[in-house]
Amino acid sequence: MTSMKAIRRFKVQQPKSLVTIVEERLRKAIIDAEMRFGEALSEDALSSALGVSRTPVREALARLQLQGLVTIVPKKGTFVFAPTAEDVAELCTFRFMLETNALRECLATAREATLDGMASAIAAMDAAQASGTRHDYARADTGFHEVFFLHCGNRYLGNAYRSVSGRVAALRTHLSVPLEGEQARSMSEHRLMVEAFASGRLADLDGLLRQHILRARDAYGDVLRRASAG
Amino acid sequence: MTSMKAIRRFKVQQPKSLVTIVEERLRKAIIDAEMRFGEALSEDALSSALGVSRTPVREALARLQLQGLVTIVPKKGTFVFAPTAEDVAELCTFRFMLETNALRECLATAREATLDGMASAIAAMDAAQASGTRHDYARADTGFHEVFFLHCGNRYLGNAYRSVSGRVAALRTHLSVPLEGEQARSMSEHRLMVEAFASGRLADLDGLLRQHILRARDAYGDVLRRASAG
């Protein structure tokens, strides 16, 4: 083994567990609207569809429940989450709180890195708007907001965001996609936020973020109310 | 079944699943310092000690990992979490953010209920200080802070707190217990916070909370550094 001392970094990524694979697959399916709100998910059906046993499926579903993406009813079944208008309102309020705090930290301790991240995210959004699908745009939008938590320097803040980001992303693809004018307005709002951040105008940034998220909240609420009514 | 129509609310709580029981038992064991930071937890040993099979134990451990109370290392084992000084710092910063936001909501929308809850919590702390163990006091302290999230009207905020409250509580019992003067200072700080809340002085409240939590952060950090050094 003496010759090994010369080798510094040679790690292999160990294979993901089946649980993780199933979790990510289902997460994607829910977020990308391959399944509808409230749809039933049978452990048995999923396990045979995915070619694994029920054990990892079950564990993955348990994790997804912790992320609020599915609801497990004892002895009855597992269902894709079905948000109510109040849910969405609380979710967006919470999201605003997290993001505004993360941005404050970013501005104080990682200004340049955050600006870079925002720039690439904006570029991705541009590309998606020009030639991608609506889901591509939604994904890029999600990426923009993740930048804050990547650079905020507080893992707990990031974890908290991750625990709701699935729902937020799902709402985006499930509900926002139909609204036509949304994309353009969203783009301009994001650009304004970058400008405010770049020039360090924290109060303006806060206002923009509040407006951005709360408007989304109202839009989602409307769609949901309309859906549950008709 | 016609006579049943007269009966409105008659639900029974269905028995907790083994997973839940095991989870709560282990959570208590970790929080109450029955186990040390970093201690190894074997699924096999736990299952035979608790008289259940490995399946519910395994699922409970997965949940506890999501709460940050244990760390699961693939193919190696599960261990009680072992916080570093930086961990604690980030945790406390995050906690301050959550609590200050929750308190703002409480003051705006549920002033009376929150005051009542704080009063009972203070009473419990008094009782514990007079004639209880240190763990009793730590539990009452935990209860005081939970009041905010009970009345803040945002489930996501509450969930986020719950996802770190286990660690906070564990730190309290593991680290704060040795410090003698702590309890008295803690009591007076809590009382001041209630006063500020009652008179609606939000800025003062914020300052008190910040001081309260950040001082705890530094104290925990000191203990941890001392422990890892010696």
Added chain:
DNA sequence: GTTCTGTATCTTGCATACAAGACGGAGATT
């Protein structure tokens, strides 16, 4: 004495079998 190597024994990961609650529909009963 030092270093390598095989192996015994931990650990978790996953599959499968069985138990038991929840639900819905067919048929009996009124």
Added chain:
DNA sequence: AATCTCCGTCTTGTATGCAAGATACAGAAC
């Protein structure tokens, strides 16, 4: 016709068995 009852079939909950990676230690080779 309306209602009750039973039972088949869905679901999840739990136990258990086997495979395979990780680790530590004893013993061989130098």
